[in-house]
Amino acid sequence: MTKWVHTFGRGGAEGRAEMRNLLGGKGAGLAEMCTLGLPVPPGFTISTEVCTWFYENGKTYPPDLEDQVATGLKSIERALGARFGDADNPLLVSVRSGARVSMPGMMDTVLNLGLNDNSVEGLSRRSGDERFAYDSYRRFIQMYGQVVLGIEHHQFEDLIENHKLDTGLTLDTELSAEDWKIIVNGFKDVVLQERGHPFPQQPREQLWGAIGAVLGSWMNPRAVTYRRLHEIPADWGTAVNVQAMVFGNMGQDCATGVAFTRDPSTGKNELYGEFLVNAQGEDVVAGIRTPQHLTIAGKEANKSTLPAMEEVMPAVLQELRRVRQVLEDHYRDMQDIEFTVQRGKLWMLQTRSGKRTAQAALKIAVSLVEEGVIDRQEAVRRIEPASLDQLLHPTLDPRAKTTILTRGLPASPGAASGKVVFSAEEAESLAAHGEAVILARVETSPEDIHGMHAAKGILTTRGGMTSHAAVVARGMGRPCVAGAGDLHIDYTTRKMTARATHITAGEVITIDGSTGEVMLGEVPTIQPKLSGDFATLMGWADGLRRMKVRANAETPLDARTARRFGAEGIGLCRTEHMFFEADRIGPIRRVIMADDERGRRAGLAELLPMQRQDFAELFRIMRGLPVTIRLLDPPFHEFLPKTDAEFEEMARLTERSVAQVRQRAHALIETNPMLGHRGCRLGITYPEIYEMQAMAIFEAAVLVTKENGAGVEPEIMLPLIATKKELDILKAMIDRVGKSVMEHAGVTVPYLVGTMIELPRAALRAEEIAATADFFSFGTNDLTQTVFGLSRDDAASFLGAYQRLGIFERDPFVTLDPAGVGELVRIAVERGRAARPGLKLGICGEHGGDPASIRFCQEVGLDYVSCSPYRVPIARLAVAQAALAGECQDATA
């Protein structure tokens, strides 16, 4: 027989903290507190398996559940000496949901259950407070009516308001027992009228109604949405907790409150919380009365004028401090607790691991290690890697009022305010005058990079989390909101419009790249501070990991940022980004306009010294660390102008007619540029381009080796390889150039030649490709595009629907799809290592900075991940956690 019901109470419980999946967070916490001997009102938990059964069997219950619930009720009655529906000593219970993870406010609760026309008298007698009893009864009917019977809130509220009008009273507290009796009768009439049958007087019927309502609320729309947003599977289900009521609203010696065992904002090792005298839990939530602080220190720190619990209920606070110690010693973590004080006695209603800011999380983890409570591995395990973003970017001041214009995707974290501009040129020129600007574009292209750099933040109306704007912004550490589809930008009128609101160029807006919000006007931000705890914890993390963390970087600024954040090399230097600088775009355009190889070589000769300098600078900054340089990847047309003026300029520079330039530009248009004449295909058809780049790399390597004696480790990477032959041809050319440069200089530089694995064919043919390649770097952005046949620039129009319908559990451009893309990675790893056991393996797609994807990388045995400089700390931590998870698996395997 399945055990569906688990009791808890004085002297112990059938459940344990570890049974969280079965009992939900609340149920497991209550059981554990009972076992610890803490004061918890007795009750029982109906397991999450009942919820699963309920939905799998047409909303019915397991056959033996009714008996088990009856037995559970008996045990509560026995513990309290009370009886369900009793006129003398009635048992009253609360019925609450409780899922595996907290879903605050998403599901339903019924309090004071067990009251009826009979037992309300019993409550009145036992409490000696008739007004309290009838107030409780009317609260019950009201809550039950709404939650279980689906009667609208206002139906009840109107009745109270009418009664107040009739009697000339205005506040709830002015209503007497008699008033509440009248209202109770009125409420019962509402139920009869609305539902066609009287309010249920049988406590058992009430109980089953409430259980059904709580289970039903698991599928209410707001819970479904919450789960989708927080990636909580529907089949986890919720437990139902039935627990004896305790009352914080029976008088001045009663109270209700919430507390954290440490400060959730700073992590300081101090009890932190608030309470209300003579109140029920909902009153705290309703926010009508101002809560009081628990400690005098808390009261003073928050400049409160209300007395602290330490002053008015010192014995209770003493007891609370004892409970805090018991819980922290037991759970070895900061707890978030709820309690009620009934007639001077403390009752615990909940304990769970407390939510905290990133800064507090670091402080608490480091403190717990110092206190000897947890070890370093545990500390590393406890920090959510993504939360570190909060520490690295400015955040909006949470106290500020905001007017939200629209929402897009949270594409690059941080907040920024500035004058909105609609072109990279405007962004640059305003920024040059010291203005803060936000660059708003339909979408961005490599030509906008200078403007993106000049801007404080970037906003686009098209494109997803891995659109050009998003990727570049994350790389630069600029906040970015991408794909704000409701927003229409009109470049001609220099206006943007979201529904009825028009914003003209020059108006100030604020974007929050952590939430995707776009706000009107300037919203104050808080600058991040990196604490000593950060360095301590990252140090521990670094000691635990096997995989290296590199950065995707091409500018000296990026490279320095990456090193500062602890990158152990550059995993991806996109050389084409170097071609967009003002002094480079001319020569590269001459290359594109050339009629023959000779003409191309002339343009390339101009680029050679610049590229050499670029690489030398990177080698200097990354001294002692490997630098992976990818040769030219994008198709030619990305370097072409867009406006008429630019076309004229290009014609002048390349000594061609505008018509010729336009004709060439037209010839370069591709139907699917992502699948077009790019990557190593350029290197094959125009070998002189890659030859120039190889020469610049080797010359720079020789130069810096001469300066420093050693420490230069270039890894030359070829993009878009689909066949071994492409790699053979290009590697032969690179080796030839390298030999010639090094012989000429009399210096030997160790170097590697490897390939991106970003096409399904390359993954499948990894064994033969590895015969030539020294390393593989998985370009999982393009691999995701080709495996799914999904353009990341075009996916926005249906990605939302796909996630809503559960077709994609996660955006595959954010978290690597393990079943499809991952299988190809796995195949490539196996086949590549079969041919070359020491093959170096890394990942340089955007997934390299995503913790879930990093776990996958650890599992398949990559040597390093590479990500945007600003994600390096996140990756370091995630890699350490992945290593720890791997060890656990190994240990249990």
Place this chain on the structure above:
Amino acid sequence: MTKWVHTFGRGGAEGRAEMRNLLGGKGAGLAEMCTLGLPVPPGFTISTEVCTWFYENGKTYPPDLEDQVATGLKSIERALGARFGDADNPLLVSVRSGARVSMPGMMDTVLNLGLNDNSVEGLSRRSGDERFAYDSYRRFIQMYGQVVLGIEHHQFEDLIENHKLDTGLTLDTELSAEDWKIIVNGFKDVVLQERGHPFPQQPREQLWGAIGAVLGSWMNPRAVTYRRLHEIPADWGTAVNVQAMVFGNMGQDCATGVAFTRDPSTGKNELYGEFLVNAQGEDVVAGIRTPQHLTIAGKEANKSTLPAMEEVMPAVLQELRRVRQVLEDHYRDMQDIEFTVQRGKLWMLQTRSGKRTAQAALKIAVSLVEEGVIDRQEAVRRIEPASLDQLLHPTLDPRAKTTILTRGLPASPGAASGKVVFSAEEAESLAAHGEAVILARVETSPEDIHGMHAAKGILTTRGGMTSHAAVVARGMGRPCVAGAGDLHIDYTTRKMTARATHITAGEVITIDGSTGEVMLGEVPTIQPKLSGDFATLMGWADGLRRMKVRANAETPLDARTARRFGAEGIGLCRTEHMFFEADRIGPIRRVIMADDERGRRAGLAELLPMQRQDFAELFRIMRGLPVTIRLLDPPFHEFLPKTDAEFEEMARLTERSVAQVRQRAHALIETNPMLGHRGCRLGITYPEIYEMQAMAIFEAAVLVTKENGAGVEPEIMLPLIATKKELDILKAMIDRVGKSVMEHAGVTVPYLVGTMIELPRAALRAEEIAATADFFSFGTNDLTQTVFGLSRDDAASFLGAYQRLGIFERDPFVTLDPAGVGELVRIAVERGRAARPGLKLGICGEHGGDPASIRFCQEVGLDYVSCSPYRVPIARLAVAQAALAGECQDATA
């Protein structure tokens, strides 16, 4: 010790016909003829392995080759009693290349080798003809000078011309022995002057020079090009044949000639050939003298006035007929032979399987079966499937003179002439007036289909063998030349230009889609005739195959053509093609412009009856055969207008402003439409579209089932599936619609729901997808695009270079890439069948009509291939051959 040299001669040979890979075609044929006891001048063959060694070892020879060649020479000397360089009875030899397959005229030959100042006198004495001897000597120096020493042709020819001027003679035949002696001396001076050393007098030195030159000619540019065009691997190498000379130019009882054992044009069972009296082989090739026919019948049939061999050398002809019989009995196939008659004696110089027209090939194969020489399987094996194209399409009259304007890709076979037009509209309106038109476009789009249909042929300047134009043209059976990159089309001036030649709209051009040629003016064509042999052979083929052959067809015309050509169902009906008809484009545009589902449903309601009728018609035509219908696949923007006038029309039709229409069109532009919002993604985001299509299919199926009682087998196919969930959602919808339509009609129609496998992810997840899918159809066009990351519309700019460099052995859009795309197909087949053993598997990409790809389909165990209607016969034959090849493999395995 490796045997590099294989001798042959009177009484037998060391080689055999089966050793063709080692000895080349010529060497193997000579050896075999010796073994058959036919008269062959003795000689030896240096194997193709020497060629491979030569190129793998820096153009050097295997160490033991010299000895083996010497031994070979000895055996010739022994057989003839002659000696190399002898002044009395000199041995003269020819040195000829001979690869595994014939490469006519591509490589070099040296005749009369062994002549020097000494042996020329011997030849003179033995032949009794001094003039002949010195003529032979000068021919040798001239040929050797060109081929071995690299001296230009004109250097020698000038000298002859000068001598003629000096002596007042005009014809070669007028020159005496003395004249030739003077010229021989002059030639020797040319050699000394040009090369700095005298003409080699040592026959052994001459021989090694000639062997080196023949091997070297394997890599000359024209041979390399020929191999690329004919897909001959470079590592096959050539053999070198050294053979005693026989002379057809020693007098009137001498001759040289070529013959086919049957008529190569018609296949008629008659000796067919030509000869020249007193001539060497080159004279036939040079075409200066008119050759005579062998038989009186041949002479009469060709209205020749010159006497036949039957008349002038009846004994020789008798002998030739005997040889013919021996060869046909032995080879059991029509042979192409070369012979020389020296002083009345017939000598055989070559035999090989003869080239023939498709018609002749059919006739010969069927005759040989009737004659009991070969069996049906052998007959089926002997027809090159691609050659059937000649029978199905008009061909250019080979006698016509042509002026070639430019060349493109031979994208759809057949020839057509007509007035050139540059828009679909023009094509339609001219065609409506009965004009033949050729539609020339930069590239075509679905909107051009009506114009393509109206045109006699299609010409594009961009795109490859699987571009839109090529695919549609093949489907329609229209000739098409695609990607003629030298041609520039200017829509504004309605002109096209190839280098200096301008063609204005309305001028007549001719295109040959079998060769890719574009010609000025009208070139007469020959209409195809399908012979009884065709039906006979196709019947035999059908009896041998397991895989079915279906057609890709959506119009009634296509479907009828397909059935006429023997298609066993429709493998791909692209429903979107039905939306481009004049009466459909309005409603589909209303769907696209709609603001909400309700608006879309209104447009769809108009389309429903039309689609129903389309499907009903197809079901009627294909009665009793399965019809696979693919639901809407292309992205919305393919249905949008292009010109201003069309935008205005669309605005009017959809009751929107032009600005609104343009805005919507702009919003629908995608960066990579191939990877965008298309396929099942449309069905997921706009379920009402697929719902309408499903309803039309079921209603049509019900209708035709009621008409006929049964015989309707719809197979509904979902495009671009990447995840099981997509298929689950859409199949549920289709099943629901089907149930409702069938219940309402009271008729049950058996149907299947399946999916295209055209994305790598679908192939990898085939096991879970097969849990829902009734069938898989491999869309290898898109699968090739995604596996390679290669857009078929954009590949033209580098595909040429990729083939030249050997990166792609074949265009992967023409022949399925077995190593990459093929591996995914194999994975999908295995995984799909693991989940659902009876899973129906087919292919509907362009590869379905390509014989090499069909072999792959047979190997992996597909159930059917589907191709353009006009390729159905080719596919039927190729499938039968693949089945035969599979049986052979099974037998040897």
